[in-house]
Amino acid sequence: MELLEHLALGFSVAFTPENILYALLGCILGTLVGVLPGLGPVPTIAMLLPITYVLPPVAGLIMLAGIYYGTQYGGSTTAILVNLPGETSAVVTVLDGHQMARNGRAGAALALAAIGSFFAGSVATMLIAAFAPPLAEVAFKFGPAEYFSLMVLGLVGAVVLASGSLPKAICMILLGLLLGMVGTDVNSGVARYDFGIPELQDGIDFAIVAMGVFGFAEIMSNLEQKENRINITDKVGTLYPNRQEMREAAPAILRGTALGSMLGILPGGGSVLASFASYTLEKKVSRNPERFGKGHPAGLAGPESANNAGAQTSFIPLLTLGIPGNAVMALMVGAMTIHNIQPGPQVMSSHPELFWGLIASMWIGNLMLVVLNLPLIGIWIKLLKVPYRILFPAILVFCTIGVYSLNYNTFDIFTTAVFGVVGYLWSKLKCEGAPLLLGLVLGPMMEENFRRALLLSRGEFLTFVERPLSASLLAAALFLVVIVALPSIRKKREETFVEED
Amino acid sequence: MQLRNKQDFWAGAMFVALGLGFAWGATQYQMGTSARMGPGYFPFWLGICLALLGAVVALTALSGKATETHVERFDFRILAIIIGSVVLFGLLLRPLGLYLSLFLLVVASSTASHEFSWKVSLANAIFLTLFCWLAFIKGLGLIFPLWPTFLGMD
Numbered sequence A: 001m002e003l004l005e006h007l008a009l010g011f012s013v014a015f016t017p018e019n020i021l022y023a024l025l026g027c028i029l030g031t032l033v034g035v036l037p038g039l040g041p042v043p044t045i046a047m048l049l050p051i052t053y054v055l056p057p058v059a060g061l062i063m064l065a066g067i068y069y070g071t072q073y074g075g076s077t078t079a080i081l082v083n084l085p086g087e088t089s090a091v092v093t094v095l096d097g098h099q100m101a102r103n104g105r106a107g108a109a110l111a112l113a114a115i116g117s118f119f120a121g122s123v124a125t126m127l128i129a130a131f132a133p134p135l136a137e138v139a140f141k142f143g144p145a146e147y148f149s150l151m152v153l154g155l156v157g158a159v160v161l162a163s164g165s166l167p168k169a170i171c172m173i174l175l176g177l178l179l180g181m182v183g184t185d186v187n188s189g190v191a192r193y194d195f196g197i198p199e200l201q202d203g204i205d206f207a208i209v210a211m212g213v214f215g216f217a218e219i220m221s222n223l224e225q226k227e228n229r230i231n232i233t234d235k236v237g238t239l240y241p242n243r244q245e246m247r248e249a250a251p252a253i254l255r256g257t258a259l260g261s262m263l264g265i266l267p268g269g270g271s272v273l274a275s276f277a278s279y280t281l282e283k284k285v286s287r288n289p290e291r292f293g294k295g296h297p298a299g300l301a302g303p304e305s306a307n308n309a310g311a312q313t314s315f316i317p318l319l320t321l322g323i324p325g326n327a328v329m330a331l332m333v334g335a336m337t338i339h340n341i342q343p344g345p346q347v348m349s350s351h352p353e354l355f356w357g358l359i360a361s362m363w364i365g366n367l368m369l370v371v372l373n374l375p376l377i378g379i380w381i382k383l384l385k386v387p388y389r390i391l392f393p394a395i396l397v398f399c400t401i402g403v404y405s406l407n408y409n410t411f412d413i414f415t416t417a418v419f420g421v422v423g424y425l426w427s428k429l430k431c432e433g434a435p436l437l438l439g440l441v442l443g444p445m446m447e448e449n450f451r452r453a454l455l456l457s458r459g460e461f462l463t464f465v466e467r468p469l470s471a472s473l474l475a476a477a478l479f480l481v482v483i484v485a486l487p488s489i490r491k492k493r494e495e496t497f498v499e500e501d
Numbered sequence B: 001m002q003l004r005n006k007q008d009f010w011a012g013a014m015f016v017a018l019g020l021g022f023a024w025g026a027t028q029y030q031m032g033t034s035a036r037m038g039p040g041y042f043p044f045w046l047g048i049c050l051a052l053l054g055a056v057v058a059l060t061a062l063s064g065k066a067t068e069t070h071v072e073r074f075d076f077r078i079l080a081i082i083i084g085s086v087v088l089f090g091l092l093l094r095p096l097g098l099y100l101s102l103f104l105l106v107v108a109s110s111t112a113s114h115e116f117s118w119k120v121s122l123a124n125a126i127f128l129t130l131f132c133w134l135a136f137i138k139g140l141g142l143i144f145p146l147w148p149t150f151l152g153m154d
Helices: A002-014 A017-035 A041-052 A057-082 A088-140 A144-160 A166-181 A198-202 A206-224 A243-265 A271-285 A297-313 A315-321 A327-338 A352-373 A377-384 A388-407 A410-428 A433-456 A468-485 A487-498 B006-026 B041-062 B076-096 B098-110 B118-139
Strands: none
Touching: A002 A017, A002 A088, A002 A352, A017 A041, A017 A057, A017 A352, A017 A377, A041 A057, A041 A206, A041 A327, A041 A388, A057 A088, A057 A297, A057 A327, A057 A352, A057 A377, A088 A243, A088 A271, A088 A297, A088 A315, A088 A352, A144 A166, A144 A433, A144 A468, A166 A433, A166 A468, A166 B006, A166 B041, A198 A410, A206 A327, A206 A388, A206 A410, A206 A433, A206 B076, A243 A271, A243 A297, A243 A315, A271 A297, A297 A315, A315 A327, A315 A352, A327 A433, A388 A410, A388 B076, A388 B098, A388 B118, A410 B076, A433 B041, B006 B041, B076 B098, B098 B118
């Protein structure tokens, strides 16, 4: 049993006191940003990236991963208690979760969400352990042409499955790719788009873009909307769901886990899509769909399991192919490159302790999160009462300190300020930042593989469609674009995302 | 011709401008051939693609069937305060040191909130400065200029 050996190695790494501590720290931070509306995992991870310089690679990645899946737990707490999604993936949790709280079952709702998330997290972690090695085998057969096509598929998938206008999102990707061109070209040594500024020759750090576009711009949008705090459900009540609630929730948890795991693997997938899909599915299969939106346990447990499963399995494309499927995974790529680890199929063989340690820590982290979110719920409720006027200067402080410590250079602070202004403009024009960030991270990788593929084929562009693997990846990308562009599906897609607003 | 989808139109116009800008910039570098690409090749074509797609976005926004959208008003006061206080922090960090510039950043940015109060923001500034000292300087050992240079304490 190779798998067991691998997992044993993983747990031996994850169970060192240091790594347990960092997993715990990541989970606490994740819950914190998950609970607070208006602060998401992307700026948080970007803020903390510089700190991981100081940590050993395993510990750093364990902490960052903890933040990501921690936000899934924290986001649902806010959704249930305040009727406000702490995270985008918790948007559907609001529907039935908050209704349960209003019916006096807040404790049960929190417990169901946590149990569902834990179950889904455990299953998804096992899936990563089981499926990552064979997938990585496939990845070794990839040449530059395949990698290029895979990145195209990943980028297309990211926009197709996301909300908003499709052509605009593709434009944002292209812009991100172009921003990725800034800096010294690895092949020729020519500094591109540097405007004679030495700091720009190293390229634009994506942490800077993430903090400007997601951190600063979000603060400004939030400040504009004049905060109006909604009453918080203080009375949590018993944490034990009753028998009927359990019976109704259990199958939803199973279905949510399966659905979420599948959607998480898709490029561009992840927790948001998974939770929406699961809610729709539960409503479809339910014998009494009229109870949805009025506090049906299945409408809470399904999406909660699905978003956590999706959050976990979205690590699969990153760990096996080195391709980030969403903005958080793009930041994880950055964290790995900081430590000179090139994400991709070779990670498993060259850094087995990192790979399996990370996977094992995910399971430990999920266990910690149940403890953090159920018995300690009182602390998070208190935190929800912190007013925004105290919160946003703190976010600004952490962002600026994080940016400065990237290179110990004030120039980076000014660049972030510029991206803050640009991000504010984009938010007014409804241009999404996530595709831009993905493009920025993938830009240099894509150019490199594009060049290499054409060098190998002596400048013949047909190489991308003549190689069967590459051709099928491109065909899949094209297929995705076409089905989304079809009028009937476009309408459906718009309807699905209307609920989000 | 009337402008129905204002959001998309301006977004498209921006993409066209940026795409052409990048493509023009790329012509300053060697293009090379498809087999032996120079540094200008990939960004040039990316820029062209961006400009073309941006034009499509802008033109669809002009069509009669486009959904009507408006660009929300910019709140220049908030924008100036937030970005201004961050830039101020960047400018003051070297001469004044971390503690003072951090304190100023918190107080200055707090004025952007419609619930601003001196008492709360001063208390918050003291708390955050202490927190940063504890977490970043003591805990993580990040290296910052700490005190004003004229005091010569570093």
